[in-house]
Amino acid sequence: MNSITLTKNLIDQRKQAELDNYLKDIWDQVWTNTGELSYAKLRLLKVADKIKNISQMGVDFRNKHILDIGCGNGMALMYLRKYFDIVGVGVDVSGVVVNELKSNINDLKLSFSVGDHRNLSMLKSNQFDIVLSFGVIEHFEEYCLALCEARRVLKLGGILVLIQPHLLSFGIIQECLLRIRNKWKFGKQKDFSIYGYRSILKHTGFRDIRHMTKVPYRDMWITRILDAIVKFAVPMWGHYLYLIAKK
Numbered sequence: 465m466n467s468i469t470l471t472k473n474l475i476d477q478r479k480q481a482e483l484d485n486y487l488k489d490i491w492d493q494v495w496t497n498t499g500e501l502s503y504a505k506l507r508l509l510k511v512a513d514k515i516k517n518i519s520q521m522g523v524d525f526r527n528k529h530i531l532d533i534g535c536g537n538g539m540a541l542m543y544l545r546k547y548f549d550i551v552g553v554g555v556d557v558s559g560v561v562v563n564e565l566k567s568n569i570n571d572l573k574l575s576f577s578v579g580d581h582r583n584l585s586m587l588k589s590n591q592f593d594i595v596l597s598f599g600v601i602e603h604f605e606e607y608c609l610a611l612c613e614a615r616r617v618l619k620l621g622g623i624l625v626l627i628q629p630h631l632l633s634f635g636i637i638q639e640c641l642l643r644i645r646n647k648w649k650f651g652k653q654k655d656f657s658i659y660g661y662r663s664i665l666k667h668t669g670f671r672d673i674r675h676m677t678k679v680p681y682r683d684m685w686i687t688r689i690l691d692a693i694v695k696f697a698v699p700m701w702g703h704y705l706y707l708i709a710k711k
Contacts, residue, residue, distance in 0.1 A: 510681055511539050514598070514704075518625055521676060521708055525550060528593040531617060533581050534600035538565050541574055553587070555579035581610040587617045598627045602653050611668040618711040624670060630677060630705035631657040632698070634690040658700055661707055670709035677702030 519525065525548040532541050535554030544550045554576040556562055565576040577586055581600050595614045601607050614624050629635055636655060656664070658675050665673050679691040680703040687703055695701045 506681070506683060507539060508543070511543055513681075514627060514706075515540070515543060517676065517678065517706060518708070521674060521706065523594065523623060523625060523708060525594065529553075529591065530594045530596065531555065531587070531592045531614075532596045532598075533579075533584070533614065534597060535565075535576065537561055538569060538574070538576065540596060540598070542569070545571065545574055553577070553592075555581075555584065555587075582606045582613060584613045584617055589616050590619050592617050593619060593622050595622070595624050597624070599629065601626070602628060602655055603651060605654075607664050608668050611664060611670070615669055615711050620711055622711045624665075624707075624709045624711070626661070626705075626707040626709075628661065628705045628707065629653070629655050630701075630703055631655040631660070632677075632701050633680075633703040634687045634694075635680060635684065635703040638684065638687050658705060658707075661705065665707065665709050670711065672710040674708045675700075676706040678704040678706070680704065 515525070525544055527549050529551045530541070530544060530553070532538075532552065532554045535541060535556050536558075538554050541550070541552035541554050545552055551573045552575075554562075554565065554574070556576070556578065557580055559578045562576050562578045569576070579586055581597065582604065595618055597610075597614060601610045604610070611624075618624065629639075639653070639655075658677075662673055662675070677695070677700055679695060680688045682688060684703065691702055
């Protein structure tokens with residue numbers, strides 16, 4: 465069973481009542497389960513929790529036309545399609561995962577293309593209500609080009625949602641240690657603080673910028689504990705930086 469089929473099965477198993485009481489049952493399992501959650505289940509947990517957090521920041525996903533840049537195995541769009549009745553487009557640099565998505569997802573309201581955050585020329589301007597980009601732009605130098613492309617495909621008044629690793633977190637130390645041990649798997653990465661990201665977003669024409677920070681999930685348990693301690697004194701501290709901006 466490939467990851468996309470597994471993801472579809474996991475999402476299909478979720479009950480509608482969970483939409484009204486976000487993740488209670490899954491979190492109960494997290495805190496009481498002494499074993500390890502499978503990678504796919506943990507990814508679904510993270511995606512659902514991130515969507516909950518974005519919704520609490522005032523973003524309404526229902527019936528929206530949404531672009532997910534760096535969509536991976538399509539988990540976020542499949543989740544949003546089921547619970548928020550979206551029309552979704554996923555773009556990813558990996559042709560392998562895009563081909564798998566096209567082979568496994570038979571939904572006329574979801575489509576997938578190979579593409580790069582810095583060049584979305586296959587997409588028309590001014591068509592999306594929401595653009596999602598979770599942990600993508602830190603992996604290359606052309607941040608402004610990527611954000612300009614996201615802005616171009618958004619409708620006037622459309623919303624960009626970024627979730628980025630935050631410089632103001634102990635996660636940067638964990639990354640350095642992994643690099644030293646040759647266990648870092650994500651290639652080039654440059655993290656910014658909230659101040660850096662706000663400056664880039666303003667420079668590329670976005671407005672009404674809001675942010676929120678969260679400590680990491682339990683798979684980064686040391687960073688989670690340390691970030692939580694510092695966050696009591698420094699509210700902007702935290703590994704996950706959520707940014708919401710309007711075109």
